[in-house]
Amino acid sequence: MKKKPMISVLAAVTVASMVFAACGSAGSGSGSGDAAKSSEKSSATSSAAASASGASDGSSSNTNASKDLSGTVATNGSTSMEEVIGALSEQFMADNPNVTVTYDATGSGTGIESVNNGSCDIGLSSRKLKDEETSKGLTATTVALDGIAIIVNADNPISDLSVDQIASIFKGETANWKDIEGGSDGEISCIGREAGSGTRDGFEDITGTKDACKLTQELTSTGAVIEAVKNSPNAIGYASFSAVAGQDGIKALTVGGVACTEEKIADGSYVIQRPFNLVTKEGAQLSAEAQAFFDFATSKDAADLIKGAGAVPASK
Helix, strand or coil, rough: CCCHHHHHHHHHHHHHHHHHHHCCCCHHHHHHHHHHHHHHHHHHHHHHHHHHHHHHHHHHHHHHHHHHCCEEEEECCCCHHHHHHHHHHHHHHHHHEEEEEEECCCCCCHHHHHHHHHCCEEECCCCCHHHHHHCCCCCEEEEEEEEEEEEEEEECCCCCEEEHHHHHHHHCCCCHHCCCCCCCCCEEEEECCCCHHHHHHHHHHHCCCCCCCCCCCCCCHHHHHHHHHHHCCCCEEEEEEHCCCCCCCCEEECCCCCCCCHHHHHHHCCEEEEEEEEEEECCCCHHHHHHHHHHCCCCCHHHHHHHHCCCCCCCC
16 A cells, blocks of 8 residues: 555656657647557556456456355265375365365276266266266266286285286286296285276276186275285285375386386376276266366366376376
């Protein structure tokens, strides 16, 4: 508020300078100068008004968006998407305090069916939809790519396996680590996911082991697989890249010499990977809050959050 007088003085000095500069000009020139100054003043006033209006509208729009949205957005599905959906939900709820986003970690298959029967707003699938699912009007929108890391106990001397070797191990054809170059003597324990898991579906599809895996343990979550491998010296398993980062007691193997990293997932050179999808149903209109969450999750604004959660954003 105290700066206004100084601005007025400066404005007066500027106008006076312009008047003196105009003296000695022809009458028509003076008239032209006055018209120009009038035009400039009008233009400046209009610009200032427009800026003020724009700032006001933006503030009002953001405030109203936050105030107008209220209710619950129910998500259901992939356990591998926990970190990603958690990061997106936390930010969305911070921006929209009257909205609650819930997450039921039931697995991709259950999440897909939940959308189909209307028991949740948005399904979470860490695999592609099957033909029988798309025929029901279900649609998958990819928000991220995720590598499926091949993990072993941290003390296992093996550091790299080919896709063929991985398949041979999970089919039970290679049963002892000593049968792999650099491996120690020990019966291999294969840890996998339950039927309906998006991680399992993606792993078996890429390695060609569908309905052929011989698992020592069949577990119902990504976390459970990681813990089982951590606690068994001869275990091997598969888990979401986004969940493996920073875990003690396990290590992710390179596959065909390629590490499971964000860069290698993004450029496709790490071959054991799958999409993270939001699943909706055609003809089933989302609530305003569910649509707003869907739009946010699939926007470029969500990219850093997805990256921070350990996945590779589809929108960059």
